[in-house]
Amino acid sequence: AQSVTQPDIHITVSEGASLELRCNYSYGATPYLFWYVQSPGQGLQLLLKYFSGDTLVQGIKGFEAEFKRSQSSFNLRKPSVHWSDAAEYFCAVGARGSNYKLTFGKGTLLTVNP
């Protein structure tokens, strides 16, 4: 079965600084990978997804993520963080034969200092 690890529970950055959120997955083949964002008390919104092809994917709100098969990683990046990016971020993996399911990491809470 697939699994997802987000090693950082909480990250604090200053507004305007760059951001990288880590995600490692465990799966025997090429997975389907997703990043979601959740503002406090809200549902989850899809930021970006990777299925195949170009390993650098662009998403909404200026986010991008890079799939690295050799490292089993799918890290989320943003060159310059805005105060409105403060939220919780979830990485998720879907796999062939997973029977409609996504497996989510436990999330990384991002705090942005002015």
Add this chain to the structure above:
Amino acid sequence: SQTIHQWPATLVQPVGSPLSLECTVEGTSNPNLYWYRQAAGRGLQLLFYSVGIGQISSEVPQNLSASRPQDRQFILSSKKLLLSDSGFYLCAWSLPGQVPRNEQFFGPGTRLTVL
């Protein structure tokens, strides 16, 4: 366009009382539907999913049940709530088919507090 609704937004219930949370989707047909529970620091736990009317799969044995009486309606229920049922409940939908590439779209959630 598709939209997903959940209600109520917040709910405070005593231990031992029944529960009914409702989720409806508009603008699509025969979606896959999902119920998740989110507890602080524990990510999202998939509770149930449904690929069609009357078809429910349970992921975690527990005090809860789910039903899908109509194509775009998904209900989460309990006969007697436990303290441990407190949490944030999220409904989600995806396009039909066993295609894990299909992203899931989430509703706004219901905050349940059991006292």
